[in-house]
Amino acid sequence: MIIKVDKLAQKIKSKIISLKDKNLKLVSVALEPDKATLAYLHSQEKLSKKLNIKYELKIATSKTELIKTIENLNNDESVNGIFLSQPLPFEPYEVLQYIDPKKDIEGITPYNLGNLIYGKSYFKPCTADSVVRILNNFTNLDGKNVAVIGRSVIVGLPVSIMLSNKENNATVTICHSHTKDLKNITLNSDIIVVATGIPEFLKKDMVRKNSIIIDVGINIKNGHIVGDVESDVKDIAYVTEVPGGVGEITSLILFENLIKVKL
Ligand SMILES: NC(=O)c1ccc[n+]([C@@H]2O[C@H](COP(=O)([O-])OP(=O)(O)OC[C@H]3O[C@@H](n4cnc5c(N)ncnc54)[C@H](OP(=O)(O)O)[C@@H]3O)[C@@H](O)[C@H]2O)c1
Structure with a gap:
């Protein structure tokens, strides 16, 4: 099952075109x-x-x-x-x-990242913002358990801050390469955000049926772009596409922010 981002992308594009x-x-x-x-x-x-x-x-x-x-x-x-x-x-x-x-x-x-912690940032980190917007467009985050795999400054950490703030109210577990029993955490999560940079890292047996997976990864494998989620995960869960998905929305948010500079 695929999480489509076309409508969200079109909404952002229309806003950019109307304000440009x-x-x-x-x-x-x-x-x-x-x-x-x-x-x-x-x-x-x-x-x-x-x-x-x-x-x-x-x-x-x-x-x-x-x-x-x-x-x-x-x-x-x-x-x-x-x-x-x-x-x-x-x-x-x-x-x-x-x-x-x-x-x-x-x-x-x-x-800007410092202001994010205060909930005051003018420009939110665009990849993290893309993840949060895709999720808000798809589900109600309030009270959901989210596993964020990856703790980089540009993706994992800001995603975790934004999902657990008082606008979104999710409960976040931040996972990284030292996390013990990751599978136990992912199997107990409603939502998984994967940002490891490891091709097809998240496997089907790590995922609960009907859970929501946001694949942030953009990796090259055998000359093709692949994400951090193995392709058969979508047989049991809702997954964003790579390419497309997070990357497409991130690129548009960048231009949306450019317009904000002039407002
Ligand atoms: N779609 C977009 O718009 C967009 C934007 C930016 C990046 N990306 C993509 O997103 C992916 C991640 O990027 P990044 O800059 O965040 O990467 P990064 O800085 O390399 O961070 C990767 C994270 O994954 C964790 N990790 C590695 N192996 C793990 C394991 N076995 N178990 C659990 N966690 C593990 C690392 O843990 P440690 O901290 O312990 O090392 C680290 O926190 C890349 O594929 C990148 O191309 C996409």
Whole structure:
């Protein structure tokens, strides 16, 4: 059983189109991107064109150049949003801290993530926001038991904070590579959010019948994009698609945030 996100995607697209300002500009910065990263950045460029938003990609060859590029973009009034491509070969914090929080449309600078804990963030982290919106569109989260597998700063942790806040009222168990008896936790969960980056990590025998699974993973296996959930899990549970699903909504939220910069 598939959790479709088409209607949610269309709703966000319509909002972007109705509010868009022709002078909006997004700049993505990357450090020596690999093929998969470049493919993602090109899809971002294509979506910008569709939404009539100016787009530029800047590629740096060192951390120092990356920081310098970000500082220049912070001071460039023609740039509304900055997207930092990941993964990076060092702690992203070392660079993220330089992005002007007002241009941080990904919502992952220390300032915006700090405000998230207070429930005051202007830009919510877009992947986490995508997960929460898909869930809210599909079910009532109040009182549900959720297992979040993964505790990264950009996905697992903000998802856990957002799901357990007073808007959503879910009860969250954060799982990671040191978690003991993960299967026992997932089998006792109404909802599972999987963000491990391990292809087909979540297996059918780890999942309760009719549970809700949000697959955040985007992995390449044998030349194909696969998620963190094995394909037969959808025989017994409701699962988001990869590609599509979380990734599709995340990309749109990025542009929704870009428009917010100008409001
Ligand atoms: N759809 C989107 O828009 C979107 C956006 C961002 C990322 N992604 C994808 O989401 C996935 C996760 O990304 P990320 O940046 O969060 O990855 P990450 O930083 O590598 O974090 C992976 C997490 O998984 C945990 N983990 C690894 N092995 C485990 C195991 N055996 N049992 C339980 N937990 C385990 C790790 O635990 P430890 O902390 O103990 O190491 C870590 O917390 C990737 O496939 C990425 O491409 C998708």
